[in-house]
Amino acid sequence: MKIRRRSGRPTAGNIDEDCNDKNGKNSLFDSDCGYYHQIIYPLLVSGSEKYLICWLKTIHLIKSKQTCSKKMASGVCNSPMSLIDSKGPDFLQWKCKMCSKKKSIRDDSIFNGLRCNFKDAIRIILAWCKGYHVDDVANMLSLNNSVIEELYIRAASLAEKCMKSNIxxxxxxxxxxxxxxxxxxxxxxxxxxxxxxxxxxxxxxxxxxxxxxxxxxxxxxxxxxxxxxxxxxxxxxxxxxxxxxxxxxxxxxxxxxxxxxxxxxxxxxxxxxxxxxxxxxxxxxxxxxxxxxxxxxxxxxxxxxxxxxxYCSSYIDLFVVSHMWRAVYGNEAFERLLFQISAMQ
Ligand SMILES: [Zn+2]
Known part of the structure; x- marks a missing residue:
């Protein structure tokens, strides 16, 4: 689903206001201080992909264990799965100890089916928390706008669910x-x-x-x-x-x-x-x-x-949610959202 319905762009949420160092592609994200810089940034450097996945498991942004869902003549396999190396972009995948069926480590998570790696997904969630425009984020991460829009919608939907259940x-x-x-x-x-x-x-x-x-x-x-x-x-x-x-x-x-x-x-x-x-x-x-x-x-x-x-009519609800989320949580908006994602998925 596209989230914009009119040409041009709104004036708010311009990342240039916050981006002091425009030389690096990801300078906006990597110069961010606070929780992101202290905890997550070290996990985004090249070669640390598996450490990032380990951290995502630890804070329950992806499943820390999986059972096999393969249907067999005697019913669902339901055997425990273990992590093995993968040649795909995620570096790791689940494999059933009994029947060898494989499963993506993104299953049952906010990253499921998203066409970007975990590093960029984390950066997109940070960008949503800061209210950055979809075009700017897509440009800085060299990703299609639709990827940013999809994750913005998922982030906002979880924030809205959290607000309504903790009114x-x-x-x-x-x-x-x-x-x-x-x-x-x-x-x-x-x-x-x-x-x-x-x-x-x-x-x-x-x-x-x-x-x-x-x-x-x-x-x-x-x-x-x-x-x-x-x-x-x-x-x-x-x-x-x-x-x-x-x-x-x-x-x-x-x-x-x-x-x-x-x-x-x-x-x-x-x-x-x-x-x-x-x-x-x-x-x-x-x-x-x-x-x-x-x-x-x-x-x-x-x-x-x-x-x-x-924005298109169906995104207006979620757009106002993103503003309220930032207004209430301020500098903790990103950390709070990660916590809510892990608690609600
Ligand atoms: Zn199995």
Whole structure:
């Protein structure tokens, strides 16, 4: 699946900003500090391929043991397999101790069927964690874009699965904390409306640094399809209950197709204060203008939503996931993702 749907490229995620040494093909990756540099980089030098595989087994990114799945007259072989040398790009493969059937060491892992070696696969996962553009990564690793896109999708899907199964770790707000809710593009006055724009639910804490937010791509809808709009409204309320901590002060648009102030009244027992932006605007003065403040608060989120529209509809969900992953984990994004991959596959 291709992940881009429009020509050109988004402005964010440009690796040039982070690449100090452009002389080497892999300078971006190999100059990275932290977990990657300390633990993984020494395993990427030529001649260390088997050590890298050993490490991948140790942290469970690939299976540390396998049993044979060959079907025989008496049933599945099910015998233990052992690692043997291979002439292929993976250097090692599994071989059944009983029937000699062979199996790739990539089976049942995030690398299964991927047309690149393990070294580049690790670099691609790092690139996803840093938000680098597919074209740049493909160029630096001399790989086809489709390889990068495939692994980006797998990485984002695992991150999304992790977020949904540990939703408590991703909650925002809390008693007395202001949380604003709106939808893109309707709530964004300065955006250029793009044909076939996919709406995105935007929830953000006010005044937290770094800014905490939750983004969720929604289905496109027709304005006359009341039934669909109502189902989207219910989904938004479910997300708010799951993501926004009780006692938060909720700020909503006064009128919006999907999240008007009146739509939130069923949440009043969880969030005692639910106000519309217009009510806040009554307190505008020479020094304070709520609409100007809103533009500042939403700027980062708006940039993400606009960049998301460069991608095909089915990747927009995963694109916003990648931003949230980086926003929450920062410099630990890569290490955290590797841990989650090993825990969930
Ligand atoms: Zn066997």
């Amino acid at each position: 408590g770790d991703w909650q925002i707000g809390g008693p007395g904390v202001i949380v604003i809710v709106d939808t893109y593009p309707e709530g964004c006055t300065n955006t250029n409306m793009i044909r076939m724009t996919r709406p995105i639910l935007c929830i953000s804490e006010v005044k937290s640094i770094p800014q905490k937010y939750w983004l969720e791509a929604l289905d496109r809808f027709a304005y006359h399809d009341t039934e669909h709009i109502n189902s989207l409204k219910q989904r938004i309320l479910r997300t708010i209950r799951a993501v926004v901590r009780p006692g938060s002060i909720i700020v909503t648009p006064v009128r919006s197709t999907l999240c008007s102030h009146s739509d939130f009244q069923s949440l009043a027992t969880i969030y005692p204060t639910i106000v519309s932006v217009d009510v806040l605007a009554k307190h505008n003065n020479d020094h304070q203008n709520v609409f100007t403040n809103m533009e500042t608060i939403w700027k980062q989120v708006l940039d993400i939503c606009e960049e998301a529209q460069f």
